[in-house]
Amino acid sequence: xxxxFEAQVEPLLAAGFVITVxxxxxxxxxxxxxxxxxxxxxxxxxxxxxxxxxxxxxxxSLGERGALVRELLDRVPTHVIYRMTGDDELAGWVREECxxxxxxxxxxxxxxxxxxxxxxxxxxxxxxxxxHVLLHARPTAxxxxxxVALADPDADVASAAATVLxxxxxxxxxxxxxxxxxxxxxxxxxxxxxxxxxxIPLADLLRPLLTxxxxxxxxxxxxxxxxxxxxxxxxxxxxxxxxxxxxxVRKAALLTLGAMLPLGVARVATLRLSDPAPFVRSAAxxxxxxxxxxxxxxxxxxxxxxSICPLLADREWSVRATAKxxxxxxxxxxxxxxxxxxxxxxxxxxxGAAEVLQNLGVLDWTLRGIAxxxxxxxxxxxxxxxxxxxxxxAMSKAAALRSKDEPIQGVDExxxxxxxxxxxx
Amino acid sequence: xIQPTPGVLTFLHWSIVITFVYSxxxxxxxxxxxxxxxxxxxxxxNQDHAEDYESVLESAHSxxxxxxxPSYNEELMAVPVLKSLLGQAYPNIEVIAVDDGSTDGTLAAxxxxxxxxxxxxxxxxxxxxRPVRMVYRSRxxxxxxxxxxxxxxxxxxxxxxxxxxxxRYLCCVDGDTMFTPDAVLKAMTMISRDPARIVGAASFxxxxxxxxxxxEPGYDGPTTNDHLLGDFQLLDMMRAFVDYRAAWSKLECxxxxxxxxxxxxxxxxxxxxxxxxxxxxxxxxMTFRVHEHMLRTKRPYRIISLPNLIAQTEGPQKIPxxxxxxxxxxxxxxxxxxxxxxxxxxxxxxxxxxxxxxYYTLFECFAPVFQVASVVTLALALVYGVxxxxxxxxxxxxxxxxxxxPTTLAISLHDRGYRDFRVRDLIRMxxxxxxxxxxxxxxxxxxxxxxxxEFMRGDKRWNKFERNARPRATAPAGA
Numbered sequence: 001x002x003x004x005f006e007a008q009v010e011p012l013l014a015a016g017f018v019i020t021v022x023x024x025x026x027x028x029x030x031x032x033x034x035x036x037x038x039x040x041x042x043x044x045x046x047x048x049x050x051x052x053x054x055x056x057x058x059x060x061s062l063g064e065r066g067a068l069v070r071e072l073l074d075r076v077p078t079h080v081i082y083r084m085t086g087d088d089e090l091a092g093w094v095r096e097e098c099x100x101x102x103x104x105x106x107x108x109x110x111x112x113x114x115x116x117x118x119x120x121x122x123x124x125x126x127x128x129x130x131x132h133v134l135l136h137a138r139p140t141a142x143x144x145x146x147x148v149a150l151a152d153p154d155a156d157v158a159s160a161a162a163t164v165l166x167x168x169x170x171x172x173x174x175x176x177x178x179x180x181x182x183x184x185x186x187x188x189x190x191x192x193x194x195x196x197x198x199x200i201p202l203a204d205l206l207r208p209l210l211t212x213x214x215x216x217x218x219x220x221x222x223x224x225x226x227x228x229x230x231x232x233x234x235x236x237x238x239x240x241x242x243x244x245x246x247x248x249v250r251k252a253a254l255l256t257l258g259a260m261l262p263l264g265v266a267r268v269a270t271l272r273l274s275d276p277a278p279f280v281r282s283a284a285x286x287x288x289x290x291x292x293x294x295x296x297x298x299x300x301x302x303x304x305x306x307s308i309c310p311l312l313a314d315r316e317w318s319v320r321a322t323a324k325x326x327x328x329x330x331x332x333x334x335x336x337x338x339x340x341x342x343x344x345x346x347x348x349x350x351x352g353a354a355e356v357l358q359n360l361g362v363l364d365w366t367l368r369g370i371a372x373x374x375x376x377x378x379x380x381x382x383x384x385x386x387x388x389x390x391x392x393x394a395m396s397k398a399a400a401l402r403s404k405d406e407p408i409q410g411v412d413e414x415x416x417x418x419x420x421x422x423x424x425x
Numbered sequence: 426x427i428q429p430t431p432g433v434l435t436f437l438h439w440s441i442v443i444t445f446v447y448s449x450x451x452x453x454x455x456x457x458x459x460x461x462x463x464x465x466x467x468x469x470x471n472q473d474h475a476e477d478y479e480s481v482l483e484s485a486h487s488x489x490x491x492x493x494x495p496s497y498n499e500e501l502m503a504v505p506v507l508k509s510l511l512g513q514a515y516p517n518i519e520v521i522a523v524d525d526g527s528t529d530g531t532l533a534a535x536x537x538x539x540x541x542x543x544x545x546x547x548x549x550x551x552x553x554x555r556p557v558r559m560v561y562r563s564r565x566x567x568x569x570x571x572x573x574x575x576x577x578x579x580x581x582x583x584x585x586x587x588x589x590x591x592x593r594y595l596c597c598v599d600g601d602t603m604f605t606p607d608a609v610l611k612a613m614t615m616i617s618r619d620p621a622r623i624v625g626a627a628s629f630x631x632x633x634x635x636x637x638x639x640x641e642p643g644y645d646g647p648t649t650n651d652h653l654l655g656d657f658q659l660l661d662m663m664r665a666f667v668d669y670r671a672a673w674s675k676l677e678c679x680x681x682x683x684x685x686x687x688x689x690x691x692x693x694x695x696x697x698x699x700x701x702x703x704x705x706x707x708x709x710x711m712t713f714r715v716h717e718h719m720l721r722t723k724r725p726y727r728i729i730s731l732p733n734l735i736a737q738t739e740g741p742q743k744i745p746x747x748x749x750x751x752x753x754x755x756x757x758x759x760x761x762x763x764x765x766x767x768x769x770x771x772x773x774x775x776x777x778x779x780x781x782x783x784y785y786t787l788f789e790c791f792a793p794v795f796q797v798a799s800v801v802t803l804a805l806a807l808v809y810g811v812x813x814x815x816x817x818x819x820x821x822x823x824x825x826x827x828x829x830x831p832t833t834l835a836i837s838l839h840d841r842g843y844r845d846f847r848v849r850d851l852i853r854m855x856x857x858x859x860x861x862x863x864x865x866x867x868x869x870x871x872x873x874x875x876x877x878x879e880f881m882r883g884d885k886r887w888n889k890f891e892r893n894a895r896p897r898a899t900a901p902a903g904a
Contacts, residue, residue: 009816013819013820014819020826023826024859035848086474087474088476088478159477166477189484192486193483194480197480392545394545
């Protein structure tokens with residue numbers, strides 16, 4: 001064995017050493033050279049940027065300016081320029097110039113070929129770059145190419161197509177994206193994010209989807225209409241979707257109507273407070289809270305609070321949390337409606353009511369009144385007492401800690417007494 | 426030279442063969458991972474450049490995220506970390522900072538900086554935790570909730586944060602890790618491509634001796650530490666994330682979503698019972714548990730690792746602290762492997778069972794033992810004249826430069842993707858590569874042995890290391 005070791009392994013060790021040292025050296029030197037080349041390119045780009053920002057440039061004619069830019073970009077390799085057209089980290093003007101240069105060097109026919117369905121990883125990234133370049137060339141075929149790309153099973157290609165369509169920003173691009181909500185493999189939320197950024201009105205394009213047979217289409221149509229105004233009976237067209245068979249559509253319809261018709265949504269939203277889907281109940285409360293917030297009518301806010309309060313006892317945690325948020329949004333004027341829940345037979349409702357009263361500032365206000373001798377009403381003191389009982393020790397402790405901002409004389413003693421009284425009652 | 430007996434000679438020969446076989450296997454593994462890492466890095470680089478982050482950043486439909494930041498005695502770092510979390514460029518986040526019963530001024534610093542107001546909050550008790558002392562809401566930033574609870578360890582604090590979380594995705598972070606403003610954006614953009622399947626995501630975070638510099642004015646990208654131990658740790662992380670975890674991610678068996686920065690889908694975390702306080706650390710165990718659960722129940726899922734450098738965490742500045750930290754890592758790896766040994770080479774668990782778990786068993790659990798055995802074997806071989814000096818030195822040199830290759834590859838892949846380190850930092854890191862075997866690896870080897878010993882003793886201590894000394898000027902206001 002020793003002989004084998006000596007004869008065969010030891011020479012291998014020497015060779016192994018030489019190979020590993022060489023590999024390390026080559027790779028390390030390459031890392032540094034690659035970086036230095038990159039830095040030099042960046043400096044060139046900085047120079048281009050500075051040159052283009054030069055006020056003297058504006059004095060040049062369009063032709064002279066273009067020639068100067070081309071001259072500057074001439075120093076950058078073509079394949080880098082091609083790839084740079086789709087690089088979102090670069091400024092728009094750099095991408096635009098890169099696209100022009102790529103078109104000039106590679107030519108439109110090749111670019112159109114590159115933008116067609118790909119095979120293999122390299123072709124995929126070339127296709128993405130080509131789509132970005134074509135954005136600047138705007139050939140007649142661009143919409144068709146983007147429609148195909150958006151439906152591509154590869155998420156990177158579909159995502160790039162969605163980005164380019166959003167940058168085109170015309171009616172046809174919007175239509176392709178809206179169709180993509182149904183056919184693309186890209187998550188609809190990613191397409192919706194692009195549609196949100198369109199500056200042209202989309203209501204007419206989205207409206208037909210409100211009656212589409214696919215619930216996902218109806219959902220996204222209603223959701224994307226949230227920022228639109230109620231024009232040409234749009235709200236009326238959405239209204240039936242509050243009773244849609246699909247729960248997410250009902251939720252989206254409530255939220256959109258809440259944004260579009262904050263005061264007109266109350267009736268339908270109140271009906272949806274008993275929806276079987278928890279997130280629809282939550283959406284209904286959000287819409288109602290929005291309606292209440294905007295209403296100058298105190299009685300209306302109180303009515304809304306009364307309709308929301310029973311949901312403090314909902315079986316779903318998320319609904320109870322939304323109910324608490326909604327009641328706080330309605331403001332302290334609704335405290336009596338909330339306080340009524342302190343007598344509920346449901347523990348969640350009592351706890352929730354105590355928490356809402358705390359967050360409305362009702363407890364601190366009453367406490368301060370007692371301590372200062374301002375004599376709040378018996379009703380207010382009773383609510384404080386019962387809220388402290390339901391809120392437990394932590395609620396009294398929190399109140400005591402809060403009062404340290406504006407010291408209340410004997411607050412700890414007062415809280416202890418009130419809590420004991422509350423427990424006794 | 427001492428004349429060996431025939432028995433010693435045979436033993437030494439076999440030991441040398443085993444050492445070579447083990448090193449060879451390790452080299453094959455490194456080459457395989459390196460190739461996969463190159464493919465994955467190229468793919469991610471192209472993807473990153475083509476990605477439209479702006480649309481995610483400005484969209485009302487971006488998936489909301491709850492960031493949970495547990496901290497224990499992080500008086501110095503608590504506020505800077507919260508600043509970096511609340512400064513995330515992402516449309517919809519909430520931050521839940523959990524003070525895990527700190528005995529220093531951590532909570533006071535947060536109260537002062539964020540004008541916190543105590544509140545009684547009735548929260549959902551999905552996961553059992555130690556009692557909550559008080560909940561605070563910020564008057565300055567409504568996205569911030571601070572929960573003060575009794576000490577129960579990081580897993581317990583994370584579970585407590587989950588009970589308060591509103592959103593579907595959880596970003597679980599360390600209380601001493603500073604984040605770049607795009608940390609959440611980068612991960613969530615990737616997740617939003619396939620939210621139905623991606624249940625976990627990790628991303629590369631660097632090691633710094635003073636991570637809070639990331640939030641300081643004039644911060645111009647990461648730098649090396651000008652401190653050997655700090656830089657070796659940085660290289661270690663870079664190698665782990667840029668080479669290995671990227672490759673594991675490609676093979677669908679990414680086995681550790683680090684505690685420093687981990688994205689999890691809340692429903693899955695709750696389904697598997699939350700983070701377990703029964704292990705020394707919570708991160709690797711949670712990753713194994715989610716793999717085991719999803720594969721056993723045959724549900725489609727993915728856990729991914731992203732190469733973006735999104736954060737800096739504090740690394741130990743002194744050798745005993747590093748040994749203590751790495752011993753803990755070794756211990757939890759062994760605890761986890763032992764707990765999930767049923768996945769070992771079981772085809773039901775696909776690449777996780779066939780590649781991930783065997784790798785962790787062979788090259789992580791047993792690594793310290795093999796490494797020490799190799800060192801002893803080679804030393805004895807030299808003493809007994811089985812191996813001559815030239816061969817010995819050639820072997821050492823080969824190992825030094827061989828182990829530097831994955832590091833060099835990681836530096837190269839990272840630099841090609843992000844170009845964030847300065848050239849002189851790159852050169853420093855490249856030169857440190859071959860020294861790793863002599864200056865850093867022995868510390869890890871020792872830490873590994875300590876970890877193995879602690880595992881056998883059933884030790885579960887966290888061993889939090891003391892914060893590094895800093896110039897007074899870097900201390901945050903209110904700390």
